[in-house]
Amino acid sequence: MSTVAWITARGLFGRRRALLLLPLPLLLVGLAALCRAYDVRPSDWGTPVIVGLGLAVVLPVVSLIVGTGVLGSEIDDGTIVHILTKPLPRRDIILAKLGVAVVVSALTAAVPLFVAGLLADSAQLGAGLAVAAAVGAVAYSALFLLLSLLTRRPVLLGLVYILVWEGLLGQFVSGTRVLSIQQYVITIADKISPTGLLESKVSLTVAVVMAVIFALGCALAAVDRLRSFSMAGETS
Structure with missing residues (x-):
């Protein structure tokens, strides 16, 4: 499994896609x-920058780029067949x-969010944002990895x-917030460091439970989906 992880990391940073990870975090810290x-005054810029840019754009978009890239590119160019021929469980x-x-x-999003939280309020807010971003990265990555196995247009569906x-x-529709990873992240950060800059709209219990369901559910579905791939890299 470590070999697959190493090959994945090397392939990810060896492509131009990795360069797409830099502009948004730099923009967040720069602003x-x-x-x-x-x-x-932080009350004037904190929410638009931290929530409107950091949590609503930087975290999900970075996760989308990486989550669809770790496996989607191998499916597109057919190199996934080399992995599938190895005696490795699909789970691994x-x-x-x-x-x-x-x-x-998590690292790409959490670091700039920590800096933004530190500049806006305190190290506690920065830490809260970093922890919440890590949780969000798990849920987003699992979702977008699954999309790369379900469709040839995972980036479009992710957007x-x-x-x-x-x-x-x-x-505008309160019922959709229960299925919004962004809302889980905001709630977790707000509970770690209560501040007027963040406004949680779901309970902490819902945020934690649903984040776990997203991560585990999508990961299990991805394992099951990968099992359906034939040696030609197409689904049976």
């Missing part, structure tokens, strides 16, 4: 630093791929989930 440098392949996706997504389900419906 936070700029507002702090010009003494703009998915766990290795998911592990790489979670680590890369629909982020922009339409979480971004649009999640703001």
Whole structure:
């Protein structure tokens, strides 16, 4: 399993896709630093930057890029057949791929969110955002990894989930928030470091339980889906 993880990480950072991970985190830190440098009140910029950019864009988009890239590119170019010919349980392949996706997504999103939280309020808020981002990275990565196995357009469907389900419906239709990873992340961060900059709309119990369900459910579904792949890399 460690070999699969190493090959996945090397392939991920060996592609141009890895360069797409840099602009959004840098933009988040840059905006936070700029507002702090010009003494703009955190109450004026904290929510738009931390929630509107950090939690609503940086975290899910980074997870989408990485989550669909750890396996989707191998399906597209047919190299997945080399993995499937190895005497490895499908479970180990998915766990290795998911592990790489979670680590890369969590680090890429958590570090700039910590910095933004530190500049906006305190180290406690920064830590809360980092922890919540790590939890969100697990759920998002599992979801987007599964999408890469279900469709040839995982990025498109992932963007629909982020922009339409979480971004649009999640703001106006309360029932959709129960299935919004973004809402779980906001709630967890708010409970770790209560602040007026964050407004949780689901309970902590719902956030934790649903995040676990998303992660485990999507991971198990991904394992089952990978078992249906034939040696040609197509589904039977």
